[in-house]
Amino acid sequence: MMRSGPRARLEALRKVWRGGREEDGCKEDGCKEDGCKEDGCKEDAGEKTTGKKAASKAKKEEIPIREWWNEPPLKNGQKWRSLRHNGVYFAEEWKPHGEPIIYDGEEIVLPPLAEQYATQFAQVKDNENYGANPVFRRNFFKDWRKQCLVPAKLGRIKDIKKIDWSRLIAWSEAEKERKKSRSKEEKDAEKAKKAAIKEKYGHVWIDGFREELGNFTIEPPGLFRGRGEHPKRGSLKPITWPEDITLNISRDAPVPPCPLEGHKWGAIVHNDSAMWIANWREKLCGQHKYVWASAGASISQRGDMAKFDKARELQYYIDKLRGDYMRKLKSKDATSRQLGLASWIVDVLALRVGMEKNAEEEAETYGTCSLLVEHVELLEGPKLKLEFLGKDSMPYTNTVDVPEEVAAAMGKCLKGKAATDSIFDSISPTTLNSYFKEFMPGLSAKVFRTYNASVTLERELAKSEGLNLSIEEARVFYTNANREVAILCNHMRTVNEESFSAQVDRMQERLKAARKALKERKNKTKDARATLKEAKAEGKPKALEKAKKALERAKALETKQVGRVKKIEADMELKTSTKEIALGTSKINYMDPRITYAWCKKVGMPVEKVFNPALIKKFPWADVAGEDWKFICPREVSGIKIKRVVKKKKSTAKKKSTAKKKSTAKKKSTAKKKATATKKKKSTATKKKSTKKKVTGKRKRGSATAKKAADGDDEDDFVASGDDDDAFTRRKDGDFVASDDDDDLPLRSPVKRSRRSRAVVNYAVDDNDDDE
């Protein structure tokens, strides 16, 4: 996507866009296949601009970008003006392979659906996160038996341990092999078929523009792969039928035909305040699933830019907010203190807000407001040590220096509480977010992550000032900045140590070879120089000319080799420094892309060096940023206007008088809340006890290990008793349920990290505000 200049390109885009709009009116006629009436229009729009485009002709014909950021805004809450599509795609039905399982020596060919699930299980049988995990196995077997075996009169399959999956595994492997060894023709044919499906189902027409969909295939039946210690991992996800699906289209758009014979869509709606194309309820966990436009579609870009603008806006409010929360955490009132401390954590440590979770239905993970006493430790310094599982059960471990006030506030929040008590028992994500909204409209906890990630990127990149980087150096520099952001946000990936060290070894080899080659090249250059000297001395013009050329060539080759060596050295360094850090998430979601575009222009590096094609497609609007664009800048420059925070009726004068009342009221309500909370806990505890006999101290860490030692059991220690599917009993002794969170050590071992970025915070307290 290189081009002459942003301005010229913008002009071109503007024309493209105008073309699209002008033709928009014709959309009701000249329909092509697929019921996409606008097809013709777009083609026209494309042609109109070819004059301008031809000049910058790229190899691939680029689809014109909808320059939505120059369009008149949609009315409040409206997401589209027109919406039409071809519905969703259902993956082909499972073709039974007929390979049996062997149960207790007996070959049993399973009915299709049972076979489908069984084959999937066999494929992950030895993966310790899945089939080798006792909870996963138990859930799988229980569901599978109940849903697929008992109705098929295969109730005699009662013990998962007696199942030999080898034939299914062999089939899967053969299948993989077959796929690998397909001929070119076969591969091409498949590719074409896939493309045709995408052509038809993978697109949507929004306001007359054709956009790509993100996902358009309805999820096939499979085994639920919940992360971490998800109680439902391994359970069967049922088939989704057209009847389960609601489609969203324009009022005047044709209803797409249902692709499955004999079925019909669950419902058709015309909801222009929603972005989704289709939705359904996933039956296992009850979560909503959606089909929507891809990240590169303008409808998605619009929201994206709004998000970054909102984060950028925060810079004009943050000083006041920081002053306020630092004051708040010294408050005598528990609620205020907790609001202050939680704000500090959200702001400085960039933690997520931490919604409440349902322990029976979900893995237990934590964020700011849900942190427990046992997750933190106050150390000399003062320092604060945090250790807990965050989103996706990713371990968060961090020890940071904290201001005295913060340590004191934390001390108070911990005081008199048990290890498994909540630190922030007087506040919730809702109250915290409404506190933020007192300072800036639309401010919520997640905005801080975006803000601090972007600030960090800009700050790190600014350090390149006056460095005059080569392109390769710039790439490394950018990646290191990106890394700081990823560390701040705790974006991690699990590494397979074995394959990692093998990769490093190979890289080392390559580096060695490249260095050797460089040495040889240098020698050759030397030789060439010598030859030239000789030729000069001999004074033969022809030989001299030849020698000159040879030297030129040798020099060029040497330079090239120097580049190769440098590249490998750089890759090597990045490979180790980003070993367990995932850079993608921050690029996709957190760092304002305008910072990247601006910096790339400044140092003369093509954005493509650090943004993959999907990112380029996602952020065309960021290209508008010139090299001097700054995320942090005076308000006059950004053009972001002050927005008055709409206060709830009360005048400031009145507020003062009601402050006292309010606080007591609050206290009361919290007390009440607390009481009900404990009550709830108790009641669920007893309930659980009666059914499963688990729970007691489920959040205490120590107990798990203790239980494990006492337990020491075989993971497959359960069998179905009779056809009553739910009745699982112990084969040996004890309570098998008690073993389930014990065998399940955390999926990913906590990673120690020596250093971690934190947001740079200026605690300037400004005193002009109207605090209580």
Added chain:
DNA sequence: AGGTAGACTTGGAAAAATCTTT
């Protein structure tokens, strides 16, 4: 006021595609 359904953003793993090396 608290609870929750619904919608949208964020997340890592795995699969697929592409690039490099042999």
Added chain:
DNA sequence: AAAGATTTTTCCAAGTCTACCT
């Protein structure tokens, strides 16, 4: 062209947050 390494895309789980309901 096969194999192997690396990058990109896909998949779908898991967060956040607002609006709506009682």
